[in-house]
Amino acid sequence: xxxxxxxxxxxxxxxxxxxxxxxxxxxxxxxxxxxxxxxxxxxxxxxxxxxxxxxxxxxxxxxxxxxxxxxxxxxxxxxxxxxxxxxxxxxxxxxxxxxxxxxxxxxxxxxxxxxxxxxxxx
Amino acid sequence: xxxxxxxxxxxxxxxxxxxxxxxxxxxxxxxxxxxxxxxxxxxxxxxxxxxxxxxxxxxxxxxxxxxxxxxxxxxxxxxxxxxxxxxxxxxxxxxxxxxxxxxxxxxxxxxxxxxxxxxxxxxxxxxxxxxxxxxxxxxxxxxxxxxxxxxxxxxxxxxxxxxxxxxxxxxxxxxxxxxxxxxxxxxxxxxxxxxxxxxxxxxxxxxxxxxxxxxxxxxxxxxxxxxxxxxxxxxxxxxxxxxxxxxxxxxxxxxxxxxxxxxxxxxxxxxxxxxxxxxxxxxxxxxxxxxxxxxxxxxxxxxxxxxxxxxxxxxxxxxxxxxxxxxxxxxxxxxxxxxxxxxxxxxxxxxxxxxxxxxxxxxxxxxxxxxxxxxxxxxxxxxxxxxxxxxxxxxxxxxxxxxxxxxxxxxxxxxxxxxxxxxxxxxxxxxxxxxxxxxxxxxxxxxxxxxxxxxxxxxxxxxxxxxxxxxxxxxxxxxxxxxxxxxxxxxxxxxxxxxxxxxxxxxxxxxxxxxxxxxxxxxxxxxxxxxxxxxxxxxxxxxxxxxxxxxxxxxxxxxxxxxxxxxxxxxxxxxxxxxxxxxxxxxxxxxxxxxxxxxxxxxxxxxxxxxxxxxxxxxxx
Numbered sequence: 001x002x003x004x005x006x007x008x009x010x011x012x013x014x015x016x017x018x019x020x021x022x023x024x025x026x027x028x029x030x031x032x033x034x035x036x037x038x039x040x041x042x043x044x045x046x047x048x049x050x051x052x053x054x055x056x057x058x059x060x061x062x063x064x065x066x067x068x069x070x071x072x073x074x075x076x077x078x079x080x081x082x083x084x085x086x087x088x089x090x091x092x093x094x095x096x097x098x099x100x101x102x103x104x105x106x107x108x109x110x111x112x113x114x115x116x117x118x119x120x121x122x
Numbered sequence: 123x124x125x126x127x128x129x130x131x132x133x134x135x136x137x138x139x140x141x142x143x144x145x146x147x148x149x150x151x152x153x154x155x156x157x158x159x160x161x162x163x164x165x166x167x168x169x170x171x172x173x174x175x176x177x178x179x180x181x182x183x184x185x186x187x188x189x190x191x192x193x194x195x196x197x198x199x200x201x202x203x204x205x206x207x208x209x210x211x212x213x214x215x216x217x218x219x220x221x222x223x224x225x226x227x228x229x230x231x232x233x234x235x236x237x238x239x240x241x242x243x244x245x246x247x248x249x250x251x252x253x254x255x256x257x258x259x260x261x262x263x264x265x266x267x268x269x270x271x272x273x274x275x276x277x278x279x280x281x282x283x284x285x286x287x288x289x290x291x292x293x294x295x296x297x298x299x300x301x302x303x304x305x306x307x308x309x310x311x312x313x314x315x316x317x318x319x320x321x322x323x324x325x326x327x328x329x330x331x332x333x334x335x336x337x338x339x340x341x342x343x344x345x346x347x348x349x350x351x352x353x354x355x356x357x358x359x360x361x362x363x364x365x366x367x368x369x370x371x372x373x374x375x376x377x378x379x380x381x382x383x384x385x386x387x388x389x390x391x392x393x394x395x396x397x398x399x400x401x402x403x404x405x406x407x408x409x410x411x412x413x414x415x416x417x418x419x420x421x422x423x424x425x426x427x428x429x430x431x432x433x434x435x436x437x438x439x440x441x442x443x444x445x446x447x448x449x450x451x452x453x454x455x456x457x458x459x460x461x462x463x464x465x466x467x468x469x470x471x472x473x474x475x476x477x478x479x480x481x482x483x484x485x486x487x488x489x490x491x492x493x494x495x496x497x498x499x500x501x502x503x504x505x506x507x508x509x510x511x512x513x514x515x516x517x518x519x520x521x522x523x524x525x526x527x528x529x530x531x532x533x534x535x536x537x538x539x540x541x542x543x544x545x546x547x548x549x550x551x552x553x554x555x556x557x558x559x560x561x562x563x564x565x566x567x568x569x570x571x572x573x574x575x576x577x578x579x580x581x582x583x584x585x586x587x588x589x590x591x592x593x594x595x596x597x598x599x600x601x602x603x604x605x606x607x608x609x610x611x612x613x614x615x616x617x618x619x620x621x622x623x624x625x626x627x628x629x630x631x632x633x634x635x636x637x638x639x640x641x642x643x644x645x646x647x648x649x650x651x652x653x654x655x656x657x658x659x660x661x662x663x664x665x666x667x668x669x670x671x672x673x674x675x676x677x678x679x680x681x682x683x684x685x686x687x688x689x690x691x692x693x694x695x696x697x698x699x700x701x702x703x704x705x706x707x708x709x710x711x712x713x714x715x716x717x718x719x720x721x722x723x724x725x726x727x728x729x730x731x732x733x734x735x736x737x738x739x740x741x742x743x
Binding site: 095 | 286287289314315317344
């Protein structure tokens with residue numbers, strides 16, 4: 001059975017890149033959200049095995065959305081997506097429960113490595 | 123019959139026998155046909171057998187009996203082959219392990235595998251497989267009731283350019299925690315939470331898991347470049363960890379002297395009473411004088427009881443150096459001299475680990491292919507001087523200066539103006555050793571910085587004498603007794619304080635007009651060097667009183683640099699009996715004890731280095 005992923009990012013461009021990578025490697029993209037507000041709801045509806053979450057988004061930030069998802073499901077596998085120079089936010093996210101993070105611009109193999117590792121956990 | 127009251131004695135005596143066995147075995151290796159050595163070995167094994175059998179410690183008794191038989195065979199024929207000596211040493215280590223089991227109240231470990239190992243090793247010198255794997259501790263049928271996890275040091279190196287390295291570090295620590303008990307790490311989780319750069323993570327983990335599994339899991343993490351394991355030597359070199367025992371031997375002569383002195387003091391008490399009643403002040407004074415002398419003598423004798431020969435910890439060195447030479451492939455000879463010198467047992471305990479580390483350093487880094495490590499001890503006025511020397515490649519002060527600059531520990535200008543003597547002390551700066559040196563030397567927590575700190579904590583000092591190609595001599599000076607030390611009395615913020623003389627290089631009467639300012643920092647010139655000046659009062663969070671024409675300064679050394687500490691006046695120097703400070707005052711940084719004056723007054727002893735560190739005086743700024 002394919003691994004089910006949810007992609008959260010306010011930029012359609014980024015969501016498409018990630019979706020492409022996932023689909024090409026046999027993952028199933030079960031949901032995508034463009035802001036933190038809909039993220040929690042979509043998470044609970046689609047129950048993905050893994051979420052990629054952009055750190056900086058308008059309205060609700062990735063970290064807030066992360067916290068909400070972790071509160072609802074402490075076992076959630078969330079991987080943060082960040083740009084360079086956001087070390088402090090990445091630290092905050094990891095402290096808040098993110099399982100790992102990838103930094104833009106990312107290499108396809110790094111994304112896959114990270115996702116495989118996180119999904120392989122417990 | 124209840125043997126438990128003989129337990130302590132059994133443990134300490136057997137330890138001594140094992141120490142002797144080790145020393146004799148190493149001697150035997152150099153002269154395999156020496157009958158006297160073989161005889162002596164036989165007797166030691168025989169003694170252990172007797173005691174163990176009496177105490178009902180069967181595995182220990184059986185093993186000693188086995189060794190005794192082995193040695194007996196060679197008593198007549200002589201000439202033990204080296205493989206047999208190796209086997210013998212293994213047996214001695216197993217005895218040591220059994221003793222640890224008994225000491226910690228565990229059931230004796232199994233000796234099955236060792237005993238059945240070299241059956242064919244008879245007096246005619248038949249040899250079996252020379253390189254047998256080390257003794258297995260537990261067999262399948264008798265599982266060890268409490269199997270202990272391995273503790274090891276893991277070094278995880280990160281990609282140079284990996285982003286958000288601190289967050290990576292936290293993920294690495296989290297992964298490690300899944301495998302067991304993460305005892306501590308460098309950097310630790312709190313440091314990582316504060317962000318900043320992180321090139322590698324060094325962690326100490328206790329785990330039942332296989333290293334291969336741990337390594338594989340860590341390598342899966344993005345940004346991890348390399349994973350290395352460093353065996354925690356503290357577990358494998360058990361021999362080195364034997365601390366000074368809980369019971370001591372006191373010579374009966376010394377005890378006789380106690381009885382005599384206390385007897386005389388009691389007589390004296392009567393004389394004092396009589397003189398006092400008669401109000402003959404001459405008589406009273408004479409009696410007090412005499413009593414004073416008796417008390418001094420009694421005190422001296424009490425301190426003698428606390429003394430143990432340096433031999434108590436150096437005794438195990440021949441075996442350790444032999445093992446180190448073997449594993450490093452070098453030919454290292456060990457020379458010990460003056461080791462019968464008596465040292466306060468608390469100091470002895472505190473100097474054990476540092477001494478072991480220095481010896482290991484000498485073998486690992488000092489001696490080249492062949493050489494000698496020598497340890498000598500002697501008195502130097504009222505201090506004990508222990509010197510660990512090697513005749514190997516030595517250290518080049520210029521290279522050390524360069525390395526320190528490269529590692530960002532000192533600036534170019536500081537390195538340039540540093541004397542050779544100070545340059546050699548750079549190896550004691552925390553963080554100086556490269557990763558490879560740390561893996562080779564020992565497990566966690568021991569490096570030259572720790573050695574220096576340990577020596578200073580005991581009230582001593584460390585000096586390094588070395589030059590390229592000329593070998594290295596590490597000189598450790600220690601006070602005779604931890605309880606009585608020479609202190610410098612100073613007045614500061616309206617109080618009298620004591621500073622241990624070993625912490626002070628010298629005192630200076632600095633004319634105040636020679637003190638100048640460099641920005642906010644007061645400075646002064648000494649021997650063509652410019653040094654920083656701080657105030658002891660301010661280090662104690664007190665007001666520094668207005669300075670007159672003279673700035674009384676104490677010259678101290680902190681982190682390899684000299685600096686001045688202003689006090690309000692010098693009141694003299696004396697021997698003080700230091701008493702430890704009790705809870706909760708002992709939680710204060712910078713106070714190391716107190717001494718009670720003749721009039722009942724309490725004078726606190728301060729640690730100037732700790733006080734300055736508390737104020738985060740960064741000498742390198």
